[in-house]
Amino acid sequence: MTTTYDATPAADGFHMPAEWAPHDGCWMLWPERPDSWRMGAKPAQAEFAAVATAIAAGGEDVTMAVSSRQYDNARGVLPSEIRVVELSSDDAWMRDVGPTFVVDGRGGRRGVDWAFNAWGGTEGGIYWPWKNDDEVARKVLEIERAGRYRAPLVLEGGSIHVDGEGTVLTTEECLLNPNRNPSLTRERIEAYLHAYLGTEKVLWLGPGTVNDETDGHIDNICCFVRPGVVALHWTDDASDPQHAISVDALTRLEAMTDARGRALEVHKLPMPGPLALTEEEAAGIDGIAGAKSRLAGDRLAGSYVNYYIANERIVMPLLDERTDDEAREILVALYPEREVVGVPTREVLLGGGNIHCITQQVPTA
């Protein structure tokens, strides 16, 4: 049985490595709920399979966690090199419900199991119930034979990025939102981040991407490329509501130093679109009481920042023919040592996230 530790990762000498550090594998969840994914999730399943295949082709073991109802279908659709395991969940966002792995640099690997409330619980959360989601991290850790820290705060993996050298990047819109941890002050949240991620300095951005249903996850607006270097979701269009948000983020980033005292180098990734849910797409989504409704015309929080750093590869979303090539060229220049592979992920975006949100790396211990 997985050991649950009472201390914190930092107290035990563990920290979260950066995403570019080598991975032993990657976990994903299989989409099926019809209020998140249109047409019974069939188009989304094809895209999840393409993302898993792209990651595996770069030399990374991928495990797809699937409900009992969908096991045979997923096993039939996915290539044989993808491991398929039966595991219950409420939706398919492994970044947010899976464990955040921490290592000690001496061969030890454990996981942080954050509390989960479906992105806001009864105050704007996306669905209810979320009990299966909240249990995913513990079950993944059991399968990985990794020890567990149950963190005393609500947090999703997509709301944090680390550089592996003491810095954590996040947004005020999400982490200070009263629908996550209303009793915790900014200082207390910072202390918990350091205790559970092994970091020393928090870099705070303000709001996240426009109409992001996660309350502004960092993984949809800004990420570390390597220590001291970040990529930022950007539009020059001053009439678009994203412009002022991205300018605010840039202003903050340019005034910051990281945990090692470095100024940050900021690279802009163009905003696709603006993109919106079409009539046809909305018609394919089931309305379910207690879950977020998705209506034609709703703005989609599309962002190229929502990519995954796999072993040897960058797996990036393709979202808009007008901007895909420009975004890809920027990522090619930023990651000369990795192959940049684009996967069309409009269907993943319709569910409210993208490639980073549906993946969770297992760092090499």
Ligand code: KQY
């Ligand atoms: O940003 C993420 N890490 C996840 C997006 C979740 C969307 C829920 N519908």
